[in-house]
Amino acid sequence: MARAPATAEDLEALETDVLAGFVLARAAAGLSDGTISSDVVHLEQVRAWFGRPLWEMEPADADAYFGKVLRGAAKGTRLARVQAIKTYFLFLELRHKIEIHQMTGRVVECPIDEMNRPRGRQEGRLRIPPTADQVGRLFAGWRKDLVPCRKFAPGARNYTAAKLMSEVGLRVNETCKLDLTDIKWDLGRFGKLHVRHGKGARGWARHKLACALTLGATGLPCVQAGVELLIDTGIWLHRPDFVEQFITIDASVATALAFIDWDAAIAALDAGRLPCSGGERAVLRIAAGMSGGIPLDLHDALTSLDQINLAPTAAAVEHAAGLPASGREHA
Known part of the structure; x- marks a missing residue:
């Protein structure tokens, strides 16, 4: 028995269900809510430009989008959007390829290929942290240099900020925005820091x-x-x-x-x-x-x-x- 052609309502419902399943699968993989939300925003922006379900995108559509619409966008934005699209199409191919073909007659295929994939350096770099002895020698020498330095106050400030980042693990922007009132000496065994800005404030x-x-x-x-x-x-x-x-x-x-x-x-x-x-x-x-x-x-x-x-x-x-x-x- 032949299957009745899918209506616009059927395709809209399928698109909604697929996106909900994508979000749930990413959550099951252990990704944070922020990462999942970022992927969904990227997909929604591409969907708004395309005007049709994303599974209908072809390489020519991706060429037009990344070659014209995102031509002047930052490299990080282009790479993040490409990654969101590739992940979404991988989900479609693994979970919904047959269903989409039955309803639309279309074979799902990622529109990002080797010809239109934005280039970017994403190779991992091996970072070997300094040993505790090396860090100790660094700050010991820095302390000695504070005595004869011409401007003691800025030098002492920089030393304190670097020492704080080394001991506590704060980021640069978090440390720069600390005030003396953010140091709570009376809390806990060693005192606590009130990080009001940056990722630490979340x-x-x-x-x-x-x-x-x-x-x-x-x-x-x-x-x-x-x-x-x-x-x-x-x-x-x-x-x-x-x-x-x-x-x-x-x-x-x-x-x-x-x-x-x-x-x-x-x-x-x-x-x-x-x-x-x-x-x-x-x-x-x-x-x-x-x-x-x-x-x-x-x-x-x-x-x-x-x-x-x-x-x-x-x-x-x-x-x-x-x-x-x-x-x-x-x-």
């Missing part, structure tokens, strides 16, 4: 919450250790169901304070209302044990920790015990 709502929790635990080493374990592992403070239910913020004071209801959180964990992995469960139980004095099966908790969460957990235990950061080495 997700600042969580940064403010972390600062409020740390301030709320000031003067209570065990509570502070448990709070910093949640901050350092970066698990539970990213979950809205945990933050909204078990964290209370006191904004009545000049600097906001935040407190965790450890008993309620563990009760919800035991009741299955906080689904999580074994490692995440162990982190929350250990933090609650240190901060809230809630009993836990230490054997079960420690054997559930993965390699990533083991180091911050050990640091939190040191903090709760009043040991310095290198306590494991000298105890």
